[in-house]
Amino acid sequence: GDSVTQMEGPVTLSEEAFLTINCTYTATGYPSLFWYVQYPGEGLQLLLKATKADDKGSNKGFEATYRKETTSFHLEKGSVQVSDSAVYFCALTQAGGTSYGKLTFGQGTILTVHP
Amino acid sequence: DGGITQSPKYLFRKEGQNVTLSCEQNLNHDAMYWYRQDPGQGLRLIYYSQIVNDFQKGDIAEGYSVSREKKESFPLTVTSAQKNPTAFYLCASSADRAGQYFGPGTRLTVT
Numbered sequence: 001g002d003s004v005t006q007m008e009g010p011v012t013l014s015e016e017a018f019l020t021i022n023c024t025y026t027a028t029g030y031p032s033l034f035w036y037v038q039y040p041g042e043g044l045q046l047l048l049k050a051t052k053a054d055d056k057g058s059n060k061g062f063e064a065t066y067r068k069e070t071t072s073f074h075l076e077k078g079s080v081q082v083s084d085s086a087v088y089f090c091a092l093t094q095a096g097g098t099s100y101g102k103l104t105f106g107q108g109t110i111l112t113v114h115p
Numbered sequence: 116d117g118g119i120t121q122s123p124k125y126l127f128r129k130e131g132q133n134v135t136l137s138c139e140q141n142l143n144h145d146a147m148y149w150y151r152q153d154p155g156q157g158l159r160l161i162y163y164s165q166i167v168n169d170f171q172k173g174d175i176a177e178g179y180s181v182s183r184e185k186k187e188s189f190p191l192t193v194t195s196a197q198k199n200p201t202a203f204y205l206c207a208s209s210a211d212r213a214g215q216y217f218g219p220g221t222r223l224t225v226t
Contacts, residue, residue, distance in 0.1 A: 014175050015191070030215070036217075041220075041222075042219055042220065043119075043121075043217035043218050043219045043220045044158075044205065044207075044215075044217040045204050046214045046215075046216065049186050049214050056182070089157065093209075093214070093215075099197040102148070102160070102163060103160075103214075104217055105147075105158050106157065107156070108156075108157050
């Protein structure tokens with residue numbers, strides 16, 4: 001079945017540092033890929049997405065590129081802020097059939113940014 | 116504004132009681148989902164529904180039940196058969212490959 005693997009956390013950075021959170025996946029066909037962010041005590045928010053190979057999703061300074069050759073969707077940000085402290089989830093979905101919209105999640109990566 | 120609402124935000128129950136968590140969406144999405152999240156862990160799928168009057172078990176459906184009588188609503192009942200019900204419960208909805216949109220969650224504590 002489909003699976004998503006994220007780099008283990010927690011990740012601790014100083015403000016303005018460069019961020020990379022690795023995500024690789026195993027799936028048949030051409031899934032859509034997502035990054036979600038969860039702030040303490042809240043639900044998940046869709047951060048960015050990519051629906052086909054070589055697509056780059058971007059939002060709020062975060063970027064991720066859908067790399068089919070390496071089955072990866074790594075999250076990057078050039079300069080993190082304290083407000084970026086949260087849990088980040090990588091996920092994929094297959095379209096159609098019985099898996100309509102159903103997401104497969106990675107285990108989540110805790111990011112803490114210090115001033 | 117379109118979105119997903121879950122109520123209440125915090126819920127406390129005694130062991131042995133059934134409890135129903137509410138989830139409503141006005142995004143006109145066909146599919147809805149319930150997840151469970153435990154501290155320091157990812158999300159696990161409980162039930163999902165692709166269309167009104169139809170739903171499927173997810174990975175951890177035992178001890179839970181759902182209904183989907185209206186497109187906008189997908190309530191989850193945590194029954195007394197659920198052995199460890201204390202958790203954070205998240206509801207979501209989606210339209211095809213656009214990604215799922217999540218509610219704010221309900222934190223259930225059973226003592």
